[in-house]
Amino acid sequence: MPVIKADLDLCQGYANCVMEAPKFFDINDDGVVVVLEEEFPEGSRSRVEAAVRSCPVSALRIEE
Amino acid sequence: MGSRTVVVGASVGGIKTVQALRSQGYAGELIVVDAESHLPYDKPPLSKGYLNESLGRDRVNLISEAEINSLVIDLKLGVGAKKIDVAGNEITLEDGGRIGYDNLIVATGARARLSPWEAKDGVHLLRTLDDSERLRKDFHGARSVIVVGGGFIGAEVAAAARHHGLEVTIVDPLEVPMGRVLGDPVGRLFIKLHHLNGVATHFGNGVEAITGSKGDLTVELTDGRLLYGDLVVVGIGAVPNTEWLASSGLLIDNGLVCDEYCRADGQANIFGVGDVARWFHPKRKELVRVEHWTNAVEQAACVAHNIVNPSNIVSYAPIAYVWSDQYDWKIQIAGETARVADFVVVEDPSNENRFAAVYVDHSGNFCGVVTVNWPRAMIQCRRLLENETDISRPLNLLNDLLPGKAK
Ligand SMILES: Cc1cc2nc3c(=O)[nH]c(=O)nc-3n(C[C@H](O)[C@H](O)[C@H](O)COP(=O)(O)OP(=O)(O)OC[C@H]3O[C@@H](n4cnc5c(N)ncnc54)[C@H](O)[C@@H]3O)c2cc1C
Ligand code: SF4
Numbered sequence: 353m354p355v356i357k358a359d360l361d362l363c364q365g366y367a368n369c370v371m372e373a374p375k376f377f378d379i380n381d382d383g384v385v386v387v388l389e390e391e392f393p394e395g396s397r398s399r400v401e402a403a404v405r406s407c408p409v410s411a412l413r414i415e416e
Numbered sequence: 417m418g419s420r421t422v423v424v425g426a427s428v429g430g431i432k433t434v435q436a437l438r439s440q441g442y443a444g445e446l447i448v449v450d451a452e453s454h455l456p457y458d459k460p461p462l463s464k465g466y467l468n469e470s471l472g473r474d475r476v477n478l479i480s481e482a483e484i485n486s487l488v489i490d491l492k493l494g495v496g497a498k499k500i501d502v503a504g505n506e507i508t509l510e511d512g513g514r515i516g517y518d519n520l521i522v523a524t525g526a527r528a529r530l531s532p533w534e535a536k537d538g539v540h541l542l543r544t545l546d547d548s549e550r551l552r553k554d555f556h557g558a559r560s561v562i563v564v565g566g567g568f569i570g571a572e573v574a575a576a577a578r579h580h581g582l583e584v585t586i587v588d589p590l591e592v593p594m595g596r597v598l599g600d601p602v603g604r605l606f607i608k609l610h611h612l613n614g615v616a617t618h619f620g621n622g623v624e625a626i627t628g629s630k631g632d633l634t635v636e637l638t639d640g641r642l643l644y645g646d647l648v649v650v651g652i653g654a655v656p657n658t659e660w661l662a663s664s665g666l667l668i669d670n671g672l673v674c675d676e677y678c679r680a681d682g683q684a685n686i687f688g689v690g691d692v693a694r695w696f697h698p699k700r701k702e703l704v705r706v707e708h709w710t711n712a713v714e715q716a717a718c719v720a721h722n723i724v725n726p727s728n729i730v731s732y733a734p735i736a737y738v739w740s741d742q743y744d745w746k747i748q749i750a751g752e753t754a755r756v757a758d759f760v761v762v763e764d765p766s767n768e769n770r771f772a773a774v775y776v777d778h779s780g781n782f783c784g785v786v787t788v789n790w791p792r793a794m795i796q797c798r799r800l801l802e803n804e805t806d807i808s809r810p811l812n813l814l815n816d817l818l819p820g821k822a823k
Contacts (some may be wrong), residue, residue: 365791366791367795370795374799381792397439398440405432405435405717408739
């Protein structure tokens with residue numbers, strides 16, 4: 353299954369990813385993204401891609 | 417059947433639209449044109465990390481060449497679009513070339529409002545990559561800069577100039593420049609922030625004239641006071657790029673006027689995205705044009721959906737969201753924070769650089785929030801804005817997030 357990768361050093365806590373796909377992303381107390389489920393089924397692909405696109409600092413990517 | 421979507425503008429709105437189209441399964445041809453020759457780049461870093469030189473060029477790319485190829489995007493850079501023939505479904509480029517389309521996306525954004533004051537040189541605007549590079553270069557030879565405009569761009573430029581060690585003065589005709597967005601009481605906190613960072617402010621005072629040249633500029637204020645600086649940066653807003661649409665017959669009024677589905681007024685196959693689009697917001701029941709990054713991305717997703725699913729189109733009713741980095745404050749704003757009835761500030765007693773303000777509308781509902789250095793509070797409040805609620809919920813939530821409280 354494809355896997356979500358987050359670059360925690362780049363993340364600025366803008367949380368657009370959480371707005372797009374709360375099932376997969378959250379923000380911790382330090383204001384950094386937490387990937388709730390790394391693997392995702394094909395059915396969730398366009399949701400996850402929307403979350404990746406919404407990140408203002410390109411901290412997220414999908415690894416096939 | 418073959419289908420072709422043409423996108424004019426290869427910045428945030430245009431690029432996110434083609435990415436969303438492919439993500440949603442669009443298999444037709446995609447052509448993107450832009451007047452600029454640079455590979456598509458992002459804008460927010462241009463007044464922040466790129467300007468203060470903490471970010472390199474690679475962090476400003478909007479899309480990689482590998483992705484352009486894998487998504488099969490025909491990117492035509494360095495030549496602008498001159499006009500649309502709406503009846504003929506065709507655009508004409510500045511070089512005379514013509515491109516037919518089945519769907520057209522207008523994503524030509526906005527440009528910096530020109531300085532009405534003319535000096536010989538040394539007066540900067542900030543909108544493009546080239547602008548940011550020119551300013552950065554001039555920062556090196558300068559000791560002082562005067563920033564005209566105390567909004568987001570002006571405040572960020574001031575912070576970047578301080579980072580370069582320059583002496584900085586900001587001028588704005590409003591007494592409380594950030595009050596325009598956050599209301600005066602909260603806006604005042606941002607004036608204090610400038611002062612804490614050693615920036616002088618002349619607010620409530622407009623500019624009468626700018627004279628001289630680089631290294632020796634004089635800014636005359638409306639009260640007669642004179643300010644001297646090596647450079648001036650003018651950040652007084654943006655105007656939508658709609659001149660190329662003038663002959664199209666499309667309705668233009670402070671932007672390309674669109675319906676709630678982001679279609680240009682009366683057109684089934686022309687869409688507006690990003691800073692250029694003034695669409696009918698179905699919840700606010702008025703035309704709005706938003707100059708924020710996240711709006712361009714969300715609007716792009718909506719337009720892509722409406723192209724891929726013509727029998728199931730959706731209206732566009734976003735909750736506004738914008739961030740700004742000023743000095744060591746990471747500011748995030750969601751919802752409506754200007755036209756409000758009241759607000760409550762919640763401070764974190766353990767961290768003087770952290771607070772939130774929660775806003776209430778005239779029907780007593782929670783309508784907006786601003787946070788400083790508090791991302792977790794922002795996302796929780798931002799999600800509450802999706803449904804109608806009174807102010808007690810965000811306030812309880814913020815109190816629970818304060819240290820020493822149960823999670
Ligand atoms: C310095 C700066 C800092 C910012 N910081 C933030 C921030 O921190 N947070 C935030 O939320 N927002 C921020 N913004 C706003 C955000 O970047 C914009 O909302 C976003 O860029 C809008 O994207 P757009 O594609 O609609 O328009 P634009 O980015 O303006 O792009 C329009 C594109 O169209 C092209 N074009 C114009 N006319 C033609 C033509 N006739 N033919 C072909 N091409 C044409 C232009 O060359 C340009 O590439 C910032 C903006 C700037 C300038
Ligand atoms: S959108 Fe990007 S920066 Fe924001 S929280 Fe998610 S990963 Fe971090």
